[in-house]
Amino acid sequence: MELVTIDDIRAAAERIRGTAIRTPLLAQPWAQRSPLWVKPENLQPIGAFKIRGAYNAIAALDESARQRGVVAYSSGNHAQAVAFAAKSFGVPAVIVVPDVTPRVKVEATAAHGAEVVEVPIAERESAAHALAAERGLTLIPPFDHPDVIAGQGTIGLEIAEDLPEVEVVLIPVSGGGLASGIGTAIKARCPRARVYAVEPELAADTAEGLRAGKRVDWPAERRARTIADGLRSQPSELTFAHLLKVLDGVITVTEDEIRSAVRTLALKGRLVAEPSGATALAGYLFHGDELPAGRTVAVVSGGNLDADLLAELLTG
């Protein structure tokens, strides 16, 4: 299987310039034990790193495919990322969402100019493929694509540029596009740095799979138990092959640790992170004994959550 290379990631960095924010590394002077920086991808225009991969994938299409438009199925940050990126190119986007999606998310996606198609949840994928065939649209997957992985990898390139002496990088893992991309960039540019994925205990299929040396399947309802609603997917063959190559380990964290990390990021980092977005920091805060000491970067992947949940996490 052909894996994404550092050259693919460099090309992606050129393409996304001016659309994705080049987020700064933020030193956290309150950190204990190992010096800590956070990479605040929650500050991207749509509130999550997904803009990098979606934009790179659309930018890499040939002109006639791009003009016909794109389709994605997602109710989360990927939907908004594809809608936002398509709008940047002035091309049509269709987003297929389950018909149980909260109005606020449907409206946020429609606000970026996308056509939102609501279908029963079981028909999401087939409806997207049918639309792609009917209208000549290109399907933009959330993680299972080299251009998406390369786009997310630009985060690793920026970390290596801003902190070449980085020693530990912590990345939330779900479908694995983010960890695959960042890990590839870090291993190429900072070969002595260790790269760890961080995963909720309640959706720890990747930790189990890497121990077994092959993908394992956890039922969706089992993975759905975690509050980190962006970390309920599983790696594809493509992302799992990258993870096997680039990860030095997987840290699993509890729900309480994730909740506490959201609170710490808000009060000490002044950043609003959704539970998925705070998961890497939870690894730093509560699992230092499983990690090498040294200059550590935790990736904050996204910050889309509603006011009531954030207020509950702050005071709870």
Added chain:
Amino acid sequence: MELVTIDDIRAAAERIRGTAIRTPLLAQPWAQRSPLWVKPENLQPIGAFKIRGAYNAIAALDESARQRGVVAYSSGNHAQAVAFAAKSFGVPAVIVVPDVTPRVKVEATAAHGAEVVEVPIAERESAAHALAAERGLTLIPPFDHPDVIAGQGTIGLEIAEDLPEVEVVLIPVSGGGLASGIGTAIKARCPRARVYAVEPELAADTAEGLRAGKRVDWPAERRARTIADGLRSQPSELTFAHLLKVLDGVITVTEDEIRSAVRTLALKGRLVAEPSGATALAGYLFHGDELPAGRTVAVVSGGNLDADLLAELLTG
């Protein structure tokens, strides 16, 4: 009176490099009417822009004065900024605080290695001057000093570099160091841009003073009514002279508008701002009819507030 120049601000930018974060301009795609960017100074190491002026003032001291150390009186962000900057230089810092200061703030300042001296509130200023004389320390004022103004002005320089075509800049005003510095940089680098201070109605001494063409004095207890606890000071002669020269106007905002802006920044900007820090955005959100249309930057000055207040503002 000699005012701070763009060259002073350029020199400050060289000095603070590597200590203050070069914050990005964050585009806000949800903005209505005028395109909006925020400048997130809440992401500085101590959670506020104050690090820029304090560090520049200490860096500008001659070596022997710097080695003797510095003193400041403040219970807010300036205290932590001076403590943090002094620690960066490895020199002693004494922070004089009122003996009614919450423990959490005393501890945050002490955590940066500063000696904290608690005195009755009325004795703050005299105690600081006495310590300066006794120990040969240099007093670092929160706004009434050219080096502090020049340090804060580096924010304006960064805005001009990142968005040369900026048309409107909104800055919270209190003692006036921030608005003086940014206004000076913007007027030098982007002369067609309009610069507005934003002030709580309940502490609107600057708006009244600029209408009158001279400083006016509001009693401290009158200014203390606003929830924006970082905006309860008044300009000095030095900062007022800058404001007269660089401001195109002052917008006053209500307490409810400030509260709403904190909530908007958290949910749409994924940034934790204290009420003072969200005040410029409140001007954008609720007073568009008093502002020219066009590319607008709102400065988010700080993000230090406690969990209970943030939770209340999110759900209230």
